[in-house]
Amino acid sequence: MTATDVDVEKAVLEACQRAKVASRSLATSTRAQKDAALEAMADALVANAAALVEANAKDVQRGRDNDMSPGLLDRLTLTEARIGTIAEALRFVATLPDPVGEVRRGSTLPNGLRLIEKQVPLGVVGMIYEARPNVTVDAAGLALKSGNAAVLRGGSAAASSNEAIVAVLQDALETVGLPRDAVQSIDAYGREGARVLMNARGLVDVLVPRGGRDLIQTVVRESTVPAIETGEGNCHVYLDASAPLQRAVDIVLNSKTHRVGVCNAAETLLVHKDRVGDVLPAVLQALADAGVTLHVDGATAQVAPAGVETVAATDEDYATEYLSLDIAVKVVDDLEEALAHIRRFTTGHTEAIVTDDIGSADRFVAGLDSAAIMVNASTRFTDGGEFGLGAEIGISTQKLHARGPMGLGELTTTTWIAYGDGHVRG
């Protein structure tokens, strides 16, 4: 390591250590205190909106200078109106129930020992994400409500915005008597800082990466701190032999085109061979009308309506999370072939079946291994808000700890507490 690396390591580990100390105050804070902090944070963001927009302008300018894509630039840009929306989200989090202290299970054991398993905060939550200042606020708010300290690495492209936001949030925390160190940014320490965060085992309790596939895979691969794999979604819609035509059109169109850049958008369409004559052409027409590029197998190409253009699909198409107005299409002989295809290519996020057959629905649910299965519903419903979790820190595509949308409860662990009156084991 260079001398600078040593300094960065020291600074980031000290930040994590301060977060750990702060997390102890948060763990015993009442809901009233935490909600007051969320309101104070929202008020402070609105009161400082002009200054935040100014800080953000530096990042946006640098982004333009570095030829950042229009989509990323848009996500990076803060306006006073957007800051108002972000502040409202904090106020909404304040209305949600406190996950801390909720009893998951409990019983009085045969020997009279009274046992409960109770939700407690994880401690220190690390977030690594890319050029989205709104995530800085979201993550800070969700961590706080669940009693956790947050150490945030939002990327150098948004460093000016993130540091200004965190300073505002820290001041707000102090006004309600909570420690500033409960929310910290380590953007000043660059990539080396992120590396230190990923290896702050014992200080950071969980890392939640949010962003593109490369970011997530890097964090999952390189962290010694436990990380949660989120948000990669190669989602499938399967049209069963019994799929009603209009329902099929509606669900495919909504799954693919309702919002294309999100992890719960559909990327591949599988169609039972019995419906290549009626359902498939109607779906292809609707997708083409919506501007979707169709990457198709031979059987699909043959039934594309006149005027609907297609391009030949390869295995790479079936493995791709397009996040764009593209879809891969394949005809399958039966439900089992659809299941085999999905199991081969899925990232384990969300799969949907359109069917009128109860046996097909049951087999589809039982035969897959994904975080969410939709029966006659759009893949777009896999979302913390839609699922009634209130808010969402990310969508887990791994199997341990949390699966699917992660709300406040997923930012907790549990403690077992046993109350006796001198119980000893015989």
Add this chain to the structure above:
Amino acid sequence: MTATDVDVEKAVLEACQRAKVASRSLATSTRAQKDAALEAMADALVANAAALVEANAKDVQRGRDNDMSPGLLDRLTLTEARIGTIAEALRFVATLPDPVGEVRRGSTLPNGLRLIEKQVPLGVVGMIYEARPNVTVDAAGLALKSGNAAVLRGGSAAASSNEAIVAVLQDALETVGLPRDAVQSIDAYGREGARVLMNARGLVDVLVPRGGRDLIQTVVRESTVPAIETGEGNCHVYLDASAPLQRAVDIVLNSKTHRVGVCNAAETLLVHKDRVGDVLPAVLQALADAGVTLHVDGATAQVAPAGVETVAATDEDYATEYLSLDIAVKVVDDLEEALAHIRRFTTGHTEAIVTDDIGSADRFVAGLDSAAIMVNASTRFTDGGEFGLGAEIGISTQKLHARGPMGLGELTTTTWIAYGDGHVRG
């Protein structure tokens, strides 16, 4: 890699791949099928007891030749009686409820979408452990009951026993129509095989290490497969200012001496300074009478009863999981000092307080961050059987996925299933 390493990698990955395929059959097996398999496995172990003892004798002989310690040799040794006990444990697992299919939560959303979160098997469970053939059977049984395939690495010291056991279990699985590949041993592939298992990401869903600190830390550090940290226990007992004398003696004695080689045994005793005159000497006397070596601070040394020998404790003592008839003792000024000491040295397993003061009990529970907290009860109660989980695959000392004793439910993940009738997102 050497040519042999390439062969080992290929063989172990193929074993994991076969386990993954087998896991699909298990995931949809009924409870009746799985329980029949457990009974068949128990019957087969008893029927083949003589042959298993013979296979085990080779390992025991090799252990003797390699100067294995008497404790390890005892854990390694199988007798027909021990095989009977191991078989009974399988029959007991058959009596437990099936964790698969249990609904964790569910609701009908405002839009009418019917949503449930249901427990499903993890898929393939890898176990890495040391020279304990009974764990081979336990792990296979718990994995099977929870619908998972198991890939087992029990160590070269027990390779002959483990391979013989797994062959018997595989034959039993076939008699009830379940795939042999549901339980596999990779002991034949040595340390390199374990390394491949730890990196079989995408094929193995979770790794559970069981054994000493070195084994567990190696697995947690080197695995790219998600691993669960288990069973390291530097457990504390704190005697509060209000601790009743006899209760204090009973709980300390039970926590320390009921069974010394286990993770939930107490390793450090902390005593409030107000009780150095009465409670502490009585506890020291009881420990000394039980043959416990006392590693003590200066304040404790001064009040040791005549005839009770003590040795001076260092910070290393307070950090040590003795797993022997030794205990570290320290006098603290107050509860907060006890909490600070525990937070500094604990492995996060189990801590106990002896008190008559409700405020002290509440503060002790709130001020710590361990898997289990005992109020007026022995640390020895942190155990899947004692907690009513029925069986235990290990005791998690990490915060994600599972905390404390892990039963069958902890060997599952969940799937969210939404039932609609053409629902699309607006």
